[in-house]
Every structure is written in structure tokens, then in C-alpha cells.
Amino acid sequence: MSGADVNLVLRSTRVVTPEGTRPAAVTVAGGAIDAVLAYDTEVPAGARLEDFGDDVLLPGLVDTHVHVNDPGRTEWEGFWTATRAAAAGGITTLLDMPLNSLPPTTTVDHLRTKRQVAAAKAHVDTGFWGGAVPANVKDLRPLHESGVFGFKCFLSPSGVEEFPELDQEQLARSMAEIAGFGGLLIVHAEDPRHLAAAPQRSGPAYADFLASRPRDAENTAIEGLIAHARRLNARVHVLHLSSGDALPLIAAARRDGVRVTVESCPHFLTLTAEEVPDGATEFKCCPPIREAANQDALWDGLADGTIDCIVSDHSPCTTDLKTPDFASAWGGISSLQLGLPAIWTEARRRGHSLDDVARWMSAAPAALVGLTRKGAIEAGRDADFAVLAPDETFTVDPAELFHRNQVTAYAGRTLHGVVKSTWLRGRRIAADGVLTEPTGRLLERNH
Numbered sequence: 287m288s289g290a291d292v293n294l295v296l297r298s299t300r301v302v303t304p305e306g307t308r309p310a311a312v313t314v315a316g317g318a319i320d321a322v323l324a325y326d327t328e329v330p331a332g333a334r335l336e337d338f339g340d341d342v343l344l345p346g347l348v349d350t351h352v353h354v355n356d357p358g359r360t361e362w363e364g365f366w367t368a369t370r371a372a373a374a375g376g377i378t379t380l381l382d383m384p385l386n387s388l389p390p391t392t393t394v395d396h397l398r399t400k401r402q403v404a405a406a407k408a409h410v411d412t413g414f415w416g417g418a419v420p421a422n423v424k425d426l427r428p429l430h431e432s433g434v435f436g437f438k439c440f441l442s443p444s445g446v447e448e449f450p451e452l453d454q455e456q457l458a459r460s461m462a463e464i465a466g467f468g469g470l471l472i473v474h475a476e477d478p479r480h481l482a483a484a485p486q487r488s489g490p491a492y493a494d495f496l497a498s499r500p501r502d503a504e505n506t507a508i509e510g511l512i513a514h515a516r517r518l519n520a521r522v523h524v525l526h527l528s529s530g531d532a533l534p535l536i537a538a539a540r541r542d543g544v545r546v547t548v549e550s551c552p553h554f555l556t557l558t559a560e561e562v563p564d565g566a567t568e569f570k571c572c573p574p575i576r577e578a579a580n581q582d583a584l585w586d587g588l589a590d591g592t593i594d595c596i597v598s599d600h601s602p603c604t605t606d607l608k609t610p611d612f613a614s615a616w617g618g619i620s621s622l623q624l625g626l627p628a629i630w631t632e633a634r635r636r637g638h639s640l641d642d643v644a645r646w647m648s649a650a651p652a653a654l655v656g657l658t659r660k661g662a663i664e665a666g667r668d669a670d671f672a673v674l675a676p677d678e679t680f681t682v683d684p685a686e687l688f689h690r691n692q693v694t695a696y697a698g699r700t701l702h703g704v705v706k707s708t709w710l711r712g713r714r715i716a717a718d719g720v721l722t723e724p725t726g727r728l729l730e731r732n733h
Contacts, residue, residue: 291315292330294712296671298343299325302644303663312343314669317711321665338673341706344644345663346378346670347626348651351525351549351597353618357403358388363602363690365407368622369726371688373409373716375623376672376705379660379729380410384417384438385449392417393425394432401728408726409715413655418460418471419450426463433730435655436470441507442478445617451478458514465520472523475507476573488613490565495612499574501529508532512539515546523654524548526599528573530583537592547654548592550584551599552628553619557695567608567615569695571601585636588646595650598625604691620694623687627703630676634702640676656732669712678704
């Protein structure tokens with residue numbers, strides 16, 4: 287593409303590129319990045335200049351773990367509200383989880399239904415995971431061929447009856463099928479036997495809930511998952527890691543050549559068990575928010591590369607389902623709009639840079655699912671950007687969030703990093719909290 291085709295130039299003193307942060311001018315042609323040039327590059331005739339001064343130009347974030355719950359439980363969220371929240375938070379691509387919608391994405395027909403519902407509502411580019419459940423091994427290859435990015439399964443009850451968990455035999459069967467066509471299995475890894483053996487007490491005490499989801503449940507499930515992956519030469523991904531104890535297992539498996547990757551989430555990296563008030567079930571998720579010392583281990587895992595990426599696991603519900611009883615309240619943290627400032631606030635405190643944040647929240651999740659046009663500011667990629675004022679602060683007011691239900695564990699927290707604007711394929715889709723009409727595309731694997 288020649289400079290003559292350039293219709294937009296984005297300039298900042300701080301552009302986060304794969305080679306580091308530097309002053310640069312990013313030229314855009316046909317919705318893609320044409321070049322990353324010197325800051326004072328002359329603007330081509332006919333091109334529009336957007337100068338962001340000292341605000342940081344980041345690659346648009348890629349969130350591969352979002353429960354949109356549409357159709358079927360749209361009162362919990364929905365494509366319109368979820369993708370607006372994403373855009374307001376600097377996310378330009380998201381992948382929708384296969385459960386909590388009705389129907390779940392466990393057959394090609396169900397995928398078709400999901401895509402039809404999403405098509406006119408997506409403010410950001412949107413792809414889909416398939417589901418692996420006990421009865422759908424025959425559906426896995428057709429779903430793969432229809433463009434899902436991989437398959438999610440649970441090893442313990444999911445919380446919704448239409449998406450049952452896999453036992454060890456079913457896990458091996460599904461994993462073998464998926465490995466046979468080179469697919470990716472993503473796993474909610476908590477061992478049901480350890481959960482059943484843990485003390486189960488109802489009531490508002492967070493300590494009781496934490497005791498009911500011990501680290502051993504995660505560690506044992508991950509150990510078994512690694513054993514299957516090793517035997518089958520399968521590619522597996524551990525979802526929402528909360529137990530720092532599992533990191534040595536994962537690191538050792540990788541050194542042995544096992545194809546295992548892992549994510550964690552903003553709530554595990556920024557919130558601690560010690561600060562959760564009793565009855566505050568907006569903090570409930572499974573696996574749970576653990577102690578501060580465990581959080582330190584997770585940050586160490588990010589720093590040394592054992593944890594690949596940070597994604598939201600945005601799992602919202604209606605306000606009435608967040609009862610004060612931790613045993614019966616719906617488990618899930620709403621954070622889609624807040625992940626970038628939440629992580630940046632803690633990352634900067636721990637001495638990390640925005641280059642690190644861009645790697646964890648954009649480049650690595652894009653690489654995980656093969657989105658080669660996403661995840662970096664470099665020539666040939668989609669012109670997807672987030673513009674961040676990293677030193678500005680704001681206090682989270684749930685009423686100002688675009689999530690359908692304004693329930694969040696971050697309410698009242700003061701965070702660093704204000705998203706000034708978000709750009710999708712060279713078009714500004716959000717600016718200072720004002721959004722355009724939806725222009726997101728539906729994505730398929732390897733397209």
C-alpha cells in the first residue's frame with residue numbers, strides 16, 4: 287500500500303510498538319496500519335492528522351474471555367451493551383464465551399443463532415468460542431470448520447445446567463478429538479473432588495466462601511490437564527488462573543514441551559481476599575479472589591512469562607442474583623470496561639510499563655487465538671487503537687458504566703489511566719464516553 291492511499295495519521299509522543307514505546311506517526315490506509323514512521327513525518331496530502339500529544343497510543347486490547355449471555359439471558363448483558371463497554375474501555379476485539387447464553391454455542395446451529403444476534407449489535411470486532419460438553423464430541427469438528435476459535439470446557443459444575451462439565455474420560459475424548467484437527471481446548475480447571483471435600487458453609491462471610499474453593503482444587507485439575515495434554519500432544523489453555531501454587535507445574539510442563547498456556551484476570555491481580563467485605567458478593571467469582579501473598583505470586587508469573595495474558599472473564603448478572611449469601615449468589619466479576627485502568631494502576635505500582643500491559647492485554651491474547659491482524663501497532667495490522675492518559679485518575683462510579691447491570695467489584699476505587707478514545711480499523715468508535723453506531727465485524731478463526 288503506498289503513501290498515496292493514506293487517509294489518516296495518528297501522532298503521539300508515546301506510541302507503544304513491539305519494539306518499545308517511542309514518539310511516532312502511524313499512517314492508516316484502508317482501515318489498516320500502513321507504516322509506523324518518525325514523529326515529525328510530513329502528513330500526506332489529503333490525509334487527516336490526529337495529534338494526541340503526550341497521551342499514549344496503545345494497540346487496541348483483545349479480550350478473549352467475555353460472557354455476553356446473548357441470546358437467552360440478555361437481561362444479564364447482551365452484545366449491544368457488552369461491546370459498548372468494551373469500546374469505552376479500549377478493547378477493540380472480544381471473544382464470546384459459549385455458555386450463559388441460550389442456546390449455548392455447542393452446535394453449528396447454535397453458533398449460527400449467536401452470530402445472527404450479534405451481527406447488528408457489535409461495536410467491536412467479535413469472535414466466538416465453541417463449547418465442549420459431554421454429548422457433543424461429534425459437533426466439535428463442524429464447529430471448528432465453522433470458524434470458532436477453540437472450545438471451552440469445565441471440569442466442575444459450570445453453574446448452568448445446559449453446559450455440563452466433563453469428567454476425566456470425557457475430557458480425554460474431547461481433547462483427543464480437538465487435537466486431531468489442531469484445535470485449542472480452554473479449560474475451567476477446578477477439581478470437583480477437592481471442591482466436594484472442602485467445607486461448604488452458606489452465609490455472608492467471605493472467608494467461608496474462600497475455604498470452599500481451595501487452591502488444591504485448581505492445582506490438581508491443572509496437573510491432570512497437563513498429563514492429558516502431554517499424552518495426546520494437545521494444545522490446552524488454562525482459564526482465569528487464581529492459584530499461584532500452580533505456576534511451577536505449568537512452567538515445568540512447558541520446559542518439557544507440553545503445549546499449555548495460561549491467563550489470569552484483573553480481579554485476581556488487583557483485588558485481594560483481605561479487602562473483600564462480608565456480604566459483598568460483587569466480589570464473588572470461581573475460582574475466587576485469593577490472598578495478597580498469592581497475588582504477588584501471580585505477578586511474578588506475569589513477569590517471568592509463565593502467565594501469558596490478562597483477560598477480563600467479564601461474567602455479569604442481574605443485581606438480584608448478587609444476594610449477600612456467598613454460597614448462593616451468582617459468581618462473576620463485571621470488569622469489561624475497567625480492565626485496562628485496573629491493571630495499569632497495579633502494574634505501575636509494581637514497576638511495570640505500558641509495554642508490558644500491551645503485551646499481556648493485546649499481543650498475547652491475539653496470538654493465543656491466531657488473530658494475526660490484531661494485537662500490535664505495526665504495518666499490516668488492523669488500525670485498532672486505544673488512546674490512554676496514563677497519569678489521569680478517576681473514581682469508579684457504577685452508574686457511568688456501559689455494562690447492562692451496573693454492579694462491579696471496582697465501585698469506589700480510584701484508578702490510574704483514562705481511556706480518551708478507541709479506534710477500530712481507523713475509525714474512532716468511542717471518545718470521552720461517547721460512542722458511535724456499531725461497526726464491529728464478526729470474526730472467524732484464521733480469517
